[in-house]
Amino acid sequence: MADRYDPTTIEPKWQRVWAEEHTWEVSNEADERPKAYVLEMLPYPSGEPHIGHLKTYAVGDAVAHFQRRRGQRVLHPMGYDAFGLPAENHAIRTGQHPRESTEASIAEFQRQFRRWGISIDWTREFGTHQPEYYRWTQWIFLRLLERGLAYRKEAAVKWCPNDATVLANEQVVDGRCERCGAEVEVRQLEQWFFRITDYADRLLDDLETIEWPPHVVRMQQNWIGRSEGAEVTFRCEELGVDYPVFTTRPDTLFGATFFVMAPEHPDVFRLNDSPEVHEYVNRALNESVEERGSEHKPKTGVALGRTVTNPVTGEQIPMFVADYVLMEYGTGAIMAVPAHDERDFEFAKAFDVPIRRVVECGELPCTGDGPLVNSGRFDGIHNREAYPQIIEWLESDGLGKRSINYRLRDWLLSRQRYWGCPIPVVYCDEHGIVPVPDDQLPVALPDVEDYAPKGKSPLAAAEDWVSTTCPVCGKPARRETDTMDTFVDSSWYFLRYCDPHNDQAPFDREVADYWMPVDQYIGGVEHAILHLLYARFFVKALADMGYLGVQEPFARLFTQGMILRDGDKMSKSKGNVVSPQSVVERYGADTARSYVLFLGPPNQDADWSEEGAGGVHRFLSRLWTAATQAAADESAGAPPDGQPSALLRKAHWAIDKVTRDMEGRFAFNTAIAAVMELVNDVYRERESAPQADVRFAIATAGSLIFPFAPHLGAEVYELMTGDRVWEQPWPEADPAMLTTDEIQLVVQLNGKLVDRIPAPAEASREQLEEIARGSGKLAARLNGKQIVKAVVVPGKLVNFVVK
RNA sequence: GCCCGGGUGGCGGAAUUGGUGAUACGCGAUGGCCUCAAAAGCCAUUGUCCCUAGUGGACAUGUGGGUUCGAGUCCCACCCCGGGUACCA
Numbered sequence: 001m002a003d004r005y006d007p008t009t010i011e012p013k014w015q016r017v018w019a020e021e022h023t024w025e026v027s028n029e030a031d032e033r034p035k036a037y038v039l040e041m042l043p044y045p046s047g048e049p050h051i052g053h054l055k056t057y058a059v060g061d062a063v064a065h066f067q068r069r070r071g072q073r074v075l076h077p078m079g080y081d082a083f084g085l086p087a088e089n090h091a092i093r094t095g096q097h098p099r100e101s102t103e104a105s106i107a108e109f110q111r112q113f114r115r116w117g118i119s120i121d122w123t124r125e126f127g128t129h130q131p132e133y134y135r136w137t138q139w140i141f142l143r144l145l146e147r148g149l150a151y152r153k154e155a156a157v158k159w160c161p162n163d164a165t166v167l168a169n170e171q172v173v174d175g176r177c178e179r180c181g182a183e184v185e186v187r188q189l190e191q192w193f194f195r196i197t198d199y200a201d202r203l204l205d206d207l208e209t210i211e212w213p214p215h216v217v218r219m220q221q222n223w224i225g226r227s228e229g230a231e232v233t234f235r236c237e238e239l240g241v242d243y244p245v246f247t248t249r250p251d252t253l254f255g256a257t258f259f260v261m262a263p264e265h266p267d268v269f270r271l272n273d274s275p276e277v278h279e280y281v282n283r284a285l286n287e288s289v290e291e292r293g294s295e296h297k298p299k300t301g302v303a304l305g306r307t308v309t310n311p312v313t314g315e316q317i318p319m320f321v322a323d324y325v326l327m328e329y330g331t332g333a334i335m336a337v338p339a340h341d342e343r344d345f346e347f348a349k350a351f352d353v354p355i356r357r358v359v360e361c362g363e364l365p366c367t368g369d370g371p372l373v374n375s376g377r378f379d380g381i382h383n384r385e386a387y388p389q390i391i392e393w394l395e396s397d398g399l400g401k402r403s404i405n406y407r408l409r410d411w412l413l414s415r416q417r418y419w420g421c422p423i424p425v426v427y428c429d430e431h432g433i434v435p436v437p438d439d440q441l442p443v444a445l446p447d448v449e450d451y452a453p454k455g456k457s458p459l460a461a462a463e464d465w466v467s468t469t470c471p472v473c474g475k476p477a478r479r480e481t482d483t484m485d486t487f488v489d490s491s492w493y494f495l496r497y498c499d500p501h502n503d504q505a506p507f508d509r510e511v512a513d514y515w516m517p518v519d520q521y522i523g524g525v526e527h528a529i530l531h532l533l534y535a536r537f538f539v540k541a542l543a544d545m546g547y548l549g550v551q552e553p554f555a556r557l558f559t560q561g562m563i564l565r566d567g568d569k570m571s572k573s574k575g576n577v578v579s580p581q582s583v584v585e586r587y588g589a590d591t592a593r594s595y596v597l598f599l600g601p602p603n604q605d606a607d608w609s610e611e612g613a614g615g616v617h618r619f620l621s622r623l624w625t626a627a628t629q630a631a632a633d634e635s636a637g638a639p640p641d642g643q644p645s646a647l648l649r650k651a652h653w654a655i656d657k658v659t660r661d662m663e664g665r666f667a668f669n670t671a672i673a674a675v676m677e678l679v680n681d682v683y684r685e686r687e688s689a690p691q692a693d694v695r696f697a698i699a700t701a702g703s704l705i706f707p708f709a710p711h712l713g714a715e716v717y718e719l720m721t722g723d724r725v726w727e728q729p730w731p732e733a734d735p736a737m738l739t740t741d742e743i744q745l746v747v748q749l750n751g752k753l754v755d756r757i758p759a760p761a762e763a764s765r766e767q768l769e770e771i772a773r774g775s776g777k778l779a780a781r782l783n784g785k786q787i788v789k790a791v792v793v794p795g796k797l798v799n800f801v802v803k
Numbered sequence: 804g805c806c807c808g809g810g811u812g813g814c815g816g817a818a819u820u821g822g823u824g825a826u827a828c829g830c831g832a833u834g835g836c837c838u839c840a841a842a843a844g845c846c847a848u849u850g851u852c853c854c855u856a857g858u859g860g861a862c863a864u865g866u867g868g869g870u871u872c873g874a875g876u877c878c879c880a881c882c883c884c885g886g887g888u889a890c891c892a
Contacts (some may be wrong), residue, residue: 004843085891157890170889200829215807219887222806328889408889415890486892526808526886535890561808564885598829600816604809605885612815612830618844619829625844660819670817673828680828683845746823751873753824777858791872793822801872 001355007625011711015117023726026075026117026740028499028511036072037515038064039494041523044081045105045127049112050512050570051115051563051596051608052524054580057562057667058708060522064439065518065661065707068119069730073391075515079238082105082129084488086691088419091451097560098419098451098792102129112581117710118587127301128421130488133443133496136506137489138424140542142435143581144757145425149195149541152433152564155412156285156327157186158266164454166416175283186285188266192414192423192482196537196801200224202408203536203549206293206589212557213603223529225407230391232400234259234308234335238320241267241405243308246330246405249337251383254375256335258348259318260301272304284323286374293306299324310335311399312390313378328409339364359383396717402510411534413485415742419452428470437471442602443479451487457481467548490531494518494553506547513549521554524562525603526569532557565595570608578608590709590769591617597668597708616672620712623679623705626686627698627716635691647681647689650736651697652676658704659733668708675705695720702778746797747772754781765792772798 028542040060043053064076072765075534080102087098087105094101106127113120144150158167162182166189172179196203204224207217215340229248236243243259254487261268263284268277301322307800310317316718324343325334338348338355345365348355360370361383372378378386388751394400414423424436424443436443446465454462457479461464470477492506498515499507504527522530532554539553562569565576583592595616600606680699686694697718706713745768755777769790772778782802789801 041892046892079866081892166890169888170891217805224890412889417890485890487889490892524886525890527892529887530889531892569886598815605816609815609830615829621844665819667819669815670819670828672816676828744823746824748873751822751871756823776813789843790870791822796822797873799822799872 006713007590007711010715011589012268014711014714015114017121018117019499021409024074024076024747025123026073028514029762030335030514031073033071033073035515036067036520037075037494037518038520039075039497039518039522041521041527042079042081042128042493043109044084044086044492045102045382046084046086047105048108048579048581049577051477051580053109054524054568054592055119055560055563056524057113058557058596059668061593061710063176063520063522063666064119064666065710065726066730067526068726069706069728071729075497076120077123077124077500079497080127081486081490081493081495082106083420083483083489084129085170085417085419086520088417088451089420091114092412097447099129102127112584113527114583116580116593126496126500128493129419129445131442131444132503133493134421134445134489134497137421137484137492138436138441138443138536138708139438139704140412140486140492140507140740141488142424142441142482143196143545143547144541145435147541147624150413151195152190153193154188154192154266155191156186157189157191158285159185161185163452165452175489175695178320183282185282186264189416192484193797194413194537195426196411196534197408199537200226200408201463202540203408203533204537206540206552210552210555212554213559213593216525216532216557216559219487219528220259220533223408223533226403226404227404227407230394230400230495231403231405232335232394233334234311234317236306237307237316238306239271243267243333244331244488245335245404247335249340250394250400250735251372251387252337252340252358253312253335253390254378255337256310256317257337257338257352257356258314258320258336258344258353259561260322260325260334260344260347261304261319261337262325262327262332263323265321266544268304268321271301271306271319272321277302277304280321280456284321299350300341301311301347301351303351303426311394311397318353320347324609329406329407333668341365341422341610342367363605366787384529391633410566411485412538413488414482415485416457416481417483417543418445418448420486421445421489422452422459423484425480426468426470426477428475429479430471430475431470431472432476434471440471445483453626457483459483465624467699485529487534492537492542494535495539495542495548504673506560507565509547509549512547516548516550517553517555520556520558522558522560525559526562528559540541556759558603560602561600563599564607565604579744583610583613587613588711590620590712592707594620594672594708598672602666619676620705620709621702622683623716624712625677626679626682627719630686630691630695630698632720633691644691645685645693645707647685647697648693649737650678650681651700652733653691654704655700655731656733656738659730672705672708678704678705695798702733705730742794745771747778748797749776749778749781750801751799754778761795763794765794766799768792768794772800 040056064074068074082102087102088103091098158172160177160182162169162180170724172184176183204226207220227248229246230250231244231246232243233242252578263281268281301320304319304321306319308319336344338344339357340359342365355372357364358372358374360373369383370558371380371382374387391402422443422445426434428434438616446462448458449463451458466479468477468479495507499511502508535553540551542548543551565578570577576658594612599614657670657674661667682697699717702713702716703725716723739759742758743761744756746753747755755775758776759771785802787800787802791799
């Protein structure tokens with residue numbers, strides 16, 4: 001037998017057992033155990049896994065193992081979010097097909113995940129780029145289209161005039177194309193959208209039905225951003241166009257002295273096509289959201305030379321385009337009330353527009369409440385009271401209506417890119433947009449020569465593929481050349497895991513209803529909004545169409561913090577990605593996994609440093625050594641003296657501590673620390689404690705460390721008991737071992753500690769105060785002062801207040 | 804800008820519901836044992852400052868206020884760092 005801890009023999013040994021016995025596979029046949037679906041967000045395969053992946057799957061695997069040993073039937077699958085921009089960029093640079101680089105990366109992810117010993121049911125694995133998968137992504141798209149939840153409209157995109165291509169936000173640096181440095185322009189393109197705003201209220205309300213971290217719930221609520229107010233119509237008489245605006249302050253309508261459009265507003269150039277306006281719009285659109293929103297930035301804008309009618313005063317008020325108005329909120333245009341809105345006020349001063357007070361609320365600009373003035377027949381009425389009256393009046397005159405506005409916008413899903421799921425529609429001169437019939441799915445992604453063709457989506461260059469026939473009339477038609485946002489792929493993959501080989505449907509409803517919802521979802525907090533919101537939307541839409549019996553995909557969510565590198569997010573573009581491989585190679589998977597969890601609370605960010613991994617390795621090594629030595633030791637050790645040994649008590653304390661840390665709290669760092677304490681005590685007390693207690697303590701340490709260091713946990717447990725730890729139920733602490741008869745009573749003077757004295761654990765308040773008064777140190781500190789009050793916290797302390 | 808987090812020793816962090824000398828556990832550092840030596844391992848010390856060196860004192864949880872018998876924990880204001888901000892995923 002080896003004389004030192006050697007993960008390179010232990011880890012492959014157990015991995016072989018689990019692979020040969022298919023230990024982590026589960027069928028879709030229910031049994032008597034309750035099901036638990038434990039899922040980590042699927043990785044985007046680019047290069048090799050980084051340290052953040054190690055953390056995600058170390059967390060998820062700990063949960064999966066814990067749940068299994070608590071008697072649950074655990075589904076724990078794995079897949080790859082394989083479409084995406086980085087593989088495409090790589091292809092543009094190198095000419096290597098994105099499929100090749102992606103599949104090479106997937107192979108590397110698989111290799112490392114297996115080496116980490118993650119307890120995955122590999123029979124359910126897939127990549128979202130496989131036709132067997134994206135066939136069903138397309139199928140779902142078509143169902144959403146049929147239901148009116150997918151539609152086309154014009155939207156602004158960022159455009160590089162030099163590369164003649166649409167740019168992702170990430171590809172725009174300081175208003176310039178990241179690749180060629182050309183100044184970025186804005187173009188309006190017809191784009192596909194999902195009508196997620198139809199679900200705004202349900203997405204908001206159903207947050208109450210799921211157990212998510214409160215801050216994530218808050219982020220989603222704020223993102224959806226429901227606010228009540230009114231929609232009011234301002235008419236441009238010259239063009240004969242009505243422009244609705246949303247306002248939360250219809251009570252200030254009489255003070256609307258100008259009208260402002262967002263630079264993205266599709267009608268801006270229709271109102272004024274001058275070079276000045278074009279230049280302003282382009283500049284504004286290339287500013288980051290952060291710059292545009294800044295309160296400190298001087299207000300900029302351009303007068304459009306047009307007017308609209310204020311519907312309550314009948315006045316013609318000037319129109320502007322200005323970057324402080326955001327297309328994403330409301331209708332992309334606002335009525336500006338400079339007297340009662342700070343940003344409108346600044347703009348009015350800068351552009352010399354009249355400012356008219358309509359609420360007596362203090363010095364201008366003021367946003368408070370007060371009686372109305374300059375408001376026709378509403379003069380003298382308090383603004384809160386006038387608010388509903390003005391809305392009613394607008395409604396009766398057809399000039400406006402009560403309205404609820406959401407900050408949430410519809411989901412723009414089309415991408416003018418190659419490496420994504422093709423959108424399964426064709427365009428026919430006669431029949432317009434025609435869905436590809438289900439029996440012709442998948443619309444396969446064709447191979448192309450050039451991943452960055454000029455001017456169009458790269459797919460447009462695949463002429464043979466683009467020209468097709470109309471499914472309705474059989475005449476020549478052209479395929480949609482946009483692909484889908486990768487968030488579409490990842491909005492339903494958790495359903496496919498339930499039934500991954502189904503070739504009749506994306507999933508069988510009965511099977512999905514058995515496994516869903518995901519009981520514990522785990523992933524980075526950076527996905528708190530987009531991915532999680534989109535997946536919730538998909539599940540609701542699928543449920544509405546009868547394909548699914550749940551309303552929410554993820555019953556419980558755990559968001560882990562990111563592992564930072566020198567205080568920065570790790571990303572390929574920053575070139576600061578750390579590979580877990582060096583740690584795994586040097587210390588083994590058990591050490592690497594335990595160490596990322598030991599670094600700190602997993603829901604918080606942690607700065608990566610490899611220093612300290614050695615400490616965790618030393619701990620695992622000490623545990624292995626103790627187990628090996630105890631296994632060889634035939635002696636009985638110290639005789640039992642009738643009292644449970646301190647070591648036995650410590651073992652029960654550790655069971656209790658680790659269990660509480662893992663249940664919901666996910667405090668793996670302190671759970672591991674508790675096992676470290678137990679192992680330290682084994683070393684301290686193994687000479688003095690009964691041999692049975694030593695063995696129990698070591699077996700317990702192996703059992704408790706198993707969710708984090710499964711190979712070593714299995715090895716140690718087998719050495720001590722001959723049993724397989726994963727087949728054993730999670731240990732339970734004996735309550736009798738957790739309590740003591742005596743406590744150390746803390747004596748405080750004005751909240752400062754002066755003494756600790758032993759006291760019976762069950763002593764009453766009166767007894768505790770009596771004991772505390774007897775403290776010699778207290779008497780010495782009192783110095784003749786009078787005790788005016790004593791605060792007794794039973795079982796803990798007595799605090800004397802003196803004057 | 805807006806939304807959401809975070810800030811505790813030389814370092815990562817602990818303190819779970821306002822109640823034990825705040826700093827568990829680990830790293831690092833220092834000293835010792837073992838060894839021909841090194842590695843590994845084991846043992847001990849380790850918040851800062853002060854002094855009369857003790858069973859001593861003062862100060863310490865980003866900054867400034869506040870509530871409380873008692874605050875790392877609650878409230879107010881501010882500073883700094885991270886994430887998200889809709890085409891990175």
